[in-house]
Amino acid sequence: MKRTTLVIAVIAILSLIASCASGGGGSNNTKKSGSSTSLTIANVGGTTWTCGFNPFNPSVSGLSIGFVYEPLVYVNPLQNSKETPMVAESSEWSADSKTLTFTIRDGVKWSDGQALTADDVAFTFNLLKANKGLDLNALWSSGLTSVEASGNKVTMKFSTPSKPYFYYIADQTPIVPKHVWSTGEPAKDPVQFADAKPIGSGPYTVSDCKPQNIRYQANEKFWQQGKPAVKTINYPSYTDNSPANLDLATGKAQWGGQYIPSVDRYYVDKDKANNHYWYPPVANVQIFLNLKKGPTTDLAVRQALAYAIDKDQVSKIGVGGQLPSSNQAGIVLPTHKDWFDQAAADKYGYKQDSEKVKGLLAKAGYSTDKPLKLSIISVAGYTDWEAELQEIKSQLEPMGIALDVQNIAGQTYNTKLYKGDFQLAYGSQTGGPAPYYELRQNLYSGNTAPLGENASTNYSRYSDKATDALFNEYPGADDKRQHEIVNQLQEVMLSQVPVIPVLESVSWFQYNTKDFTGWPTAEDPYALPAPYAVPDVEQVLLKLKPKA
Helix, strand or coil: CCCCCCCCCCCCCCCCHHHCCCCCCCCCCCCEECCEECEEEECCCCCCCCCCCCCCCCCCHHHCECCCECCCEEEECCCCCEEEECCEEEEEECCCCCEEEEEECCCCECCCCCECCHHHHHHHHHHHHHCHHHCCCCCCCCCEEEEEEECCEEEEEECCCCHHHHHHHHHCCCCCCHHHHCCHHHHHCCCCCCCCCCCCCCCEEEEEEECCEEEEEECCCCCCCCCCCCCEEEEECCCCHHHHHHHHHCCCCCEECCCCCCHHHHCHHHCCCCEEECCCEEEEEEEEECCCCCHHHCHHHHHHHHHHCCHHHHHHHHHCCCCCECCCCCCCCCCCHHHCCHHHHHHHCCCCCHHHHHHHHHHCCCCCCCCEEEEEEEECCCHHHHHHHHHHHHHHHHHCEEEEEEEECHHHHHHHHHHCCCCEEEEECCCCCCHHHHHHHHHCHHHCCCCCCCCCCCCCCCCCHHHHHHHHHHHHCCHHHHHHHHHHHHHHHHHHCCEEEEEEEECCCEEECCCEECCCCCCCCCCCCCCCCCCHHHHHHHHCEECC
């Protein structure tokens, strides 16, 4: 599953049903079917499938967005926000950047045969307005004031200049059919709606789902003629990295999205001609700190934790150095190097310093007689996270911090993470095409909720009016001012320590070229390559072609 929210922010999460392995969910070899070849995805979700596909539920959205549901426009974070029109054939901002108009593509149909229209698009966004639990990017609390349809046009109005929100609106919001979601069960409670038989406009439909495997079949009514070329996708559920890695190494699965130890020896060397990988950095693996209850409400405790961790050693022990260590400012390097405030980072000097840790713990009232005891939740089966946390635990112990590592099932983890039922939580966000997006996920109060209610991304529950004002100012600012705002947000990360970035999260991507062509590469980065990246997964699926 996506190592974001398991996002968040996710999430992605496939073995032929007839021969699906029990438990870990391994798969058989690729199976020829006429002129097409079935594709198997090996990606660890840490749980078996619930067979729900609500695209607004972060726990399962990685299984529906890109496969079944589509965005208006695909925005590529690896190619300077390059846009690919999808449901919308074009878009245009007004001169003051307060009005955004989409022209909806003619000829798009839902998988049940009904036409997709501008009314469906307007309905989707107004559904988010009426149900805050669906508005995962806090659009309606960030200046969006109205969404209306007329003919094939959809007009969105904002109270302030809002161009940076285009990524959330066009790329990160799946469009759902009004004729399905406006009646019956989804209309009663769209937040809790399971959506077991999703009707979308995307390249695939869900032909069968069991806890051990999801089988997707090409959507016969898909609007791009002749696509998808890959007619069947199998997505087994894996609760541990090991069986998924074995399926990838032996060719039983062709598309992977998780950590493989000693990847060259274990994976590439098994088939040097066909087994490949590419890991572009996109966000941060971080420790979420509960700011509403427990010891981490104390800034001194949070600072002590930030000074206690040797991140380079965590990378070495946890993933064999495959992930770079993060910086406390939260800026992914070198991806966003032009935004990094080195002077601010140097001022705080966050690196392992036992004397600073002891001083800060003493300030917070802890000592050898009263040690700091904390628990951290993670996903069972994520062997890289497990190793990283064991290393962190061993580093904290001699400094007077006892860390209880709790590896739990993916669904249980999601529930606790979203509701704030944790002291510390290990996870990551989805990020975006600039640092603003991940910082907004971590710090903007519109993305959080009271304890016991689902937060969409701001799991630490950081809330500060001055910080919110910076996020709200950013969309209307010029380039110079946007950089100044991001510098101020880095200062928040450094001074307040609302989260602790540990390692840079990459888009984990292993791929086999024996039966398929068209994979994204460093030379052709047309999409984030991980199978859990949404809506990027659709771009990959539409490019892939069987060699058969």
